[in-house]
Amino acid sequence: MSSEELSIGSYIVRRLEEQRVGSMFGVPGSFIANFLDIVEASKISWVGECNELTAAYAADGYARYKGELGVLATTVGVGELSAINGIAGSFAEELPILHIVGQQKTKDQDEGLNIIHTLGNGRYDEFAKSALPYTCSQYLLNKTDINLGVADIKIDKVIVDCISQSRPAYLALPWDLVDVKITTTRLYEPLKKEEVLINADAEKAAIEHIYRRFEDAFEGELVNNVVVIADVSISRHHCKKEVAAFLEATQLPVYGTPLGKTAVNETSDRYGGIYVGDLSSPDVKKSVENAKLVLFIGPLNTDFNTGNFSYKISDDKSIKLHFDHTEVGFATYARTGMKELLPKLTDRLKDFTEKARQLDVPEFRNEDVDDEDEPINHAWLWWRVGGWFIEDDLIITEAGSVSYGVIDLALPKGSSLLAQKLWASIGWSTGATHGATLARRELEGDKAPQTILFIGDGSLQMTVQALSAMMRSKVKPIIFVVKNGGYTIERLQHSIDAEYHNIVTWDYGKLLSVLNNVEEPTPTKTYQVSNQQELGKLFDSGEFRNNGCLQLVEIIVSRDDAPPALKRALHIQDNAVESDSGLETWAPHRIKMGGSAPVRMIGW
Amino acid sequence: MSSEELSIGSYIVRRLEEQRVGSMFGVPGSFIANFLDIVEASKISWVGECNELTAAYAADGYARYKGELGVLATTVGVGELSAINGIAGSFAEELPILHIVGQQKTKDQDEGLNIIHTLGNGRYDEFAKSALPYTCSQYLLNKTDINLGVADIKIDKVIVDCISQSRPAYLALPWDLVDVKITTTRLYEPLKKEEVLINADAEKAAIEHIYRRFEDAFEGELVNNVVVIADVSISRHHCKKEVAAFLEATQLPVYGTPLGKTAVNETSDRYGGIYVGDLSSPDVKKSVENAKLVLFIGPLNTDFNTGNFSYKISDDKSIKLHFDHTEVGFATYARTGMKELLPKLTDRLKDFTEKARQLDVPEFRNEDVDDEDEPINHAWLWWRVGGWFIEDDLIITEAGSVSYGVIDLALPKGSSLLAQKLWASIGWSTGATHGATLARRELEGDKAPQTILFIGDGSLQMTVQALSAMMRSKVKPIIFVVKNGGYTIERLQHSIDAEYHNIVTWDYGKLLSVLNNVEEPTPTKTYQVSNQQELGKLFDSGEFRNNGCLQLVEIIVSRDDAPPALKRALHIQDNAVESDSGLETWAPHRIKMGGSAPVRMIGW
Structure with a gap:
């Protein structure tokens, strides 16, 4: 590589390629388009999501599976603020996400004009400030730094901070500075994560x-x-x-x-x-x-x-x-x-x-269950799922009730489980599954083992458009939608019969075909099961795992049923779904200890 | 009303009822549930949206049409940050939205515990700070104020600030303080907007x-x-x-x-x-x-x-x-x-x-156009739409290219046009239509004149789940989806053929039936038109306006077509869709003046 001049946009893209970024997620918007021209001409695939929040979740899933940098690109204001919940989640759960924001021209910013995507008060600096608590580093590209010849140093720093601290970072690119030329001297030396200094x-x-x-x-x-x-x-x-x-x-x-x-x-x-x-x-x-x-x-x-x-x-x-x-x-x-x-x-x-x-270890293994001609309930479901998993499966669980389903299981060797359980933003897993499957395809090719998502219907409705983006990318996860008509984890915690916990039931059987590209549909399969033998049959057929297309399985369970681990956590006795007596003063997620012991202790 | 004790949650709900709040928008989440119990028992209808962003847009549309307070309720962190783009839009466009945030218990906050929906760093105060630039007033309910007997005063202040400044305000309710009792003395006096002090x-x-x-x-x-x-x-x-x-x-x-x-x-x-x-x-x-x-x-x-x-x-x-x-x-x-x-x-x-x-005024009236056996194009479409509008129609346009469609039209007497054109967050209009139609139903009953939405397919895909919430509420707008396969307004501004501007085409004909409640579907009608005579026939049938159900009309237009007003703004000559020669240095939305004059000047 000879020392030449390169546009700032190209410099950044070269740095990202160097960091093995294979996919960039986002939504095009007014002020990011000229940067996206450079991305489109690079080795990095642009992955357009239907909205910025699912794009942020996808970047999270990509970085989370890959263990490397994920990149999100949005326009200023409307775009970046739509994504900020995803960025905050990546901060809470320590993922290195570089959020690139395309901003208005510097001249317009300096003049404080009321142009599109502004607050009407001349304050162009508020959005980066809103992101401060959720980013470990920020760099707002500006003319002074370019004139001083230090823009490259500062761009490098924000990327190094991001990967070293494994937290989101923020890089703002005013429209008129993307194509400004800088020297490529620093590109001789690849960027490296700053490791912990060991004494x-x-x-x-x-x-x-x-x-x-x-x-x-x-x-x-x-x-x-x-x-x-x-x-x-x-x-x-x-x-x-x-x-x-x-x-x-x-x-x-x-x-x-x-x-x-x-x-x-x-x-x-x-x-x-x-x-x-x-x-x-x-x-x-x-x-x-x-x-x-x-x-x-x-x-x-x-x-x-x-x-x-x-x-x-x-x-x-x-x-x-x-x-x-x-x-x-x-x-x-x-x-x-x-x-x-x-x-x-x-x-x-x-x-x-x-x-x-010679030290004893308690036996820990999945329970074998039979497929009865009975409705599916959680007590049966998760053991059956556990028996179906195989080595190297990538398992993703939404933050809601399903995340408790896999806790009791001995997961297979080589498998990975991704779940966002501290930030716990429901809807995260659709985008994250998109990002993670793309990362897996980059690393392991099209024959990568299966990616399996478990999500409740309430969570799916939050970010359903990510299914469309997944079909567009032709990734092939198996998506289990646990349908129970509401926000179950909330319902079981407080006011079980409250109307506000309810959602409506969509026609999940037709969902993929509606969100697919009707002009050139990606092959998919959809199933609906409510009986143990139906799901058992699906699991037992070799085809199901190897259909080579995105598949959605709607699993119908009763409204108030939940994985045993969740019931234990909430001190709910099986076959008697009601919260414990301390309900009124009991805050969500602060489990009241003492009182009657959980009845079911399956698996532990 | 006698001076009694009332829970703080009930006190707030009473204040909101007093402000004629008939609908409250949001998503239930861990820490808002006990407040929602009080809402559910009140005169205010809880309107659960599928996600917090559409809920914020709905509150915006509600306040925008009604000219009064709109209320959004979410859980802390994940919920409020998902909504913040909507709140920022309401700030930019001066809407009074009270955002009520249900927070973790005060004890957990004081201890800085790593519980659900936190950043893992003990900082519970970051989210309210992120909202500062987009709110005119904030009140974080706390024990000290309750002990001092001033919580009611401060709650009143945040509501009065919100309605007086006509900007969003933020009210945080820690879980354990919602049910604390305070006196109702202040409820004797209704809250009033602080008017401008006239000299x-x-x-x-x-x-x-x-x-x-x-x-x-x-x-x-x-x-x-x-x-x-x-x-x-x-x-x-x-x-x-x-x-x-x-x-x-x-x-x-x-x-x-x-x-x-x-x-x-x-x-x-x-x-x-x-x-x-x-x-x-x-x-x-x-x-x-x-x-x-x-x-x-x-x-x-x-x-x-x-x-x-x-x-x-x-x-x-x-x-x-x-x-x-x-x-x-x-x-x-x-x-x-x-x-x-x-x-x-x-x-x-x-x-x-x-x-x-006696002063002359230029004639301004809609052009009459004939329905030819031709594909629909924007030059025909908007005049035809203009002729179909009637008095008191509520017209809502998405921020994308369709917002330029109605500019050339003389809109009927008594009609209202809602559009978010400074903040211009695409996807706004689905939620806003939900909120505005509910406000209209509250004010004018079920026989209120028609609400008509125009939205592009790229915008619809951002927030499509709002259609489900609309069907759940049984509101009956007519929704025109202009299908052109991408982000047209972006495409026409920069790199017209760039792949990143493209979206996939969904099966809009089945969209409503999939997002409807399959267990008890709300009646709807869906149409697809690509020919002028097809749409003309629909407009000419008296039924279409009076079908008494939510209707979706997919209008197919060619990829690079746009309303004449947008083409003029972008200096695009009709029948020759290309940007002007100053493209490379031309920033979005900064229209380059001078150069060749717009060719078509229909209507002005």
Whole structure:
């Protein structure tokens, strides 16, 4: 590459190509068009969504599956604000999304004119400010920087911040500056993620400290010695391989968490299920809480992840490996990160492997269920689904009630589960499925294993147009729409019969054909099942998995039914759907502990 | 009403009922449910939309048609941020929308817990901050205010600010405070809009100043004396009656503006068409720009409204009546408002009526067109539509290319045109139509005249789920979907053949039946027309207007066709669709003046 001049728009696109961005998501609008001309001429595919929110969700799903940069492009004001909820979700859940915003000409901005997509008050600077809480870095391209010859440096910085901090970043491009030429000198050097600066001495001290704690814990008889809790930051910080090697070498008993599903192999006989505080199965709760030492890898404390903050593990007996620091009991070791530390720790702890191998692990496996000539209910559904999953499936669950469906399952080796469970914006999963399937196709080709989405009807109605965009992209997920006529997770929490929880029932059987391109339809298949044997038959046919087209399966369940894990979380007794007596003063998602114990404890 | 205790939620609902709020729009979510229980038990109808953005648009349309308070209710974070683009549009276009946000419990907020719908960083205060630029007032309910006994005062203030400033306001309700009891003492006194404080002496001086300018202008021969330009703030500030009385009494020649359509009666023989700077018809341009004195009522300078700031009227010969001040030449009279001033001015200027009556006004009327056995094109379409409109029609146009369709038409007496043309967020009009038709039904009953929406296919795909919500509400607009396969207004501005402008063609014929409630479908009718005689036949059948159900008419036009007014604005010669030569350096919506004059000047 020789040092030449290049337009700023082209410079940015070259940087994105360099970061292996294969798809860019968005909606064209007045002030982004000249940048999109450059994208259209590049190696990056433009993926036009029907609206900006689904585009933001798609960029999230793309980055979430790929573990790399996702890019969203919108016009100013109307476009970017439509996407901001998606960006906030990517911030909450640590995804590197670069949001490129095409703005009005600098001259119009300087004059404060009342032109299209303005507030009518001359304030052109408000939109970037609105995005501040949800972005780790912002750069608003301007003439001064171009004149000073530093625009390239600042563009590079916003991209590096985005990938290094794994959070959304904001890049504004005024219309008249996109085609301004700058030198390409900096393109000689590819942009690199800034890794955590490791202090080798601190790392060594932390490892020795952990070693001593293991020595103490493994003294005496081989019961309740050490357990590992593998959590979501393993996936977020791309340490699955390091963790798998650690577990293989040490043979320690390992437990998951709701958010940490698929961070480790759940079919291993060293895997004992998920620990979720007071909502854990008695076996798991006992094993974890009685352990002398608990090694947390990548922990994240949220209500959903911790059984509403009901962990019973003292700090004193905890070791916590984070991406940028390590805690051993009450000692914190800064500048030590799990990705670098784990291989060394694996090596250091090999003395304990023989003992660890002898530690008991509760059995954790999916229950076999028969397909009866009965209506589908959640208690049957999820076990049946669990038996149908195969290795390397990509499973995506919407934030609503279906997200509880897979919690009880041992998910297959190599599978991935994507779910947005802290931000929990319903409607996220349609766009995210589009983005994730495109990422998968980029990485693994058209023969990539199946992507499977579970979504409720209320969530689907939020962002239904993403189905159209998926058909346009010819991606081929299997989409299960759980139809129960409303916002079930809300309904079960508060005022179960309130009219506001209800939605109308669409004709899901014809939905794909209506949102397809009538001029050149993408092949699809649609099914409706309400009986266990109907769905069982579908699962048992080899074709269903390999139809090579997008498929939608409408699963009809009764209004107030829910996955067992959700019922347990809400203290709902099976066959008696009603909230507990503390209803009136009970806030959503703050599960009231105490009171009657959950009746069903299937699977844990 | 005796002074009793009432929950804060009920207090708010009572205030909203008092403000004649008949419908509240939103989506139920975790933290708004206990407030919605109170709404459900009140006189206010809860209107659940499929997502928060269409809910915000619906509240906008409701307030825009009714001229009164609209209310939106969402959950925190995910819900409110999904709606923020709609709120920003209501801010830009001066609509009083109260956005009620249900938040997490105060205790959880104080502790900064990572619970659902948070950013994971303990910052619960970011969302309200994001809304600051788009709200005129905010109140975050809190325990301190309740303990101090001032929560009612502050709730009242945020509502009064909202209706007085006619801008969105933000009211946050933590879950645990909704049911806290407060006294009802303040409910004795209904809330009132704070009117502009009028300085009677200043008003008198302004009227005398205007009188003297009229005296000067009417000296000499009766040509080019005085013209009125009636603009959009007349509608926004509810002065249509005062303006109609003024025009009737003074008989002055009056012109409209693109945003000011339907502010005055366009079928009056004193109405001469619209003035839009260099894009005006030669007759109008000459009459307005040669006038000795131009009286602007409720002017608003935006690119769309002023032919891209190409007015040729000096300040010296301008009089401008605003809602809160008056300009006469270079003199500004503060604390004078058009609503109060106009009746007095009407009286004071009666000396000039006889002279004004003699002033010529260019003829402005719709062109009659024949229905040929030809494809529908925009040049034919809008005249045909114009001939079909009748008195009191409510016409709503999406912000895209269709918004230019009605500009050339003389709209019938009593008709209203709603369009969001400064903020111009495509997709707005589906939700807005839902809200506006509900407002109309509240005010005028089920026999209210027809509501007619024009929307392009790209815009419809943004917010298609609003159709489902409309069917659920059993409102009965006629919806014309102009199908041209893409974002036409963008396409005609830049890179006409770019792939990113394209969308796929849905099966609009089946769209309503798919989004309808399959369990109990609302009656609807759907049509597809591509030939002039097909649409003409529909228009000529009396039934079409009176079918008593929601109707969707798909109008197929060619990809690059556009309403004549849009082609003129873009300097596109008819039958030769290409942008002008200044394309590369030409920013969207900044129309390049000079160069070849528009070829078609139909209607002006």
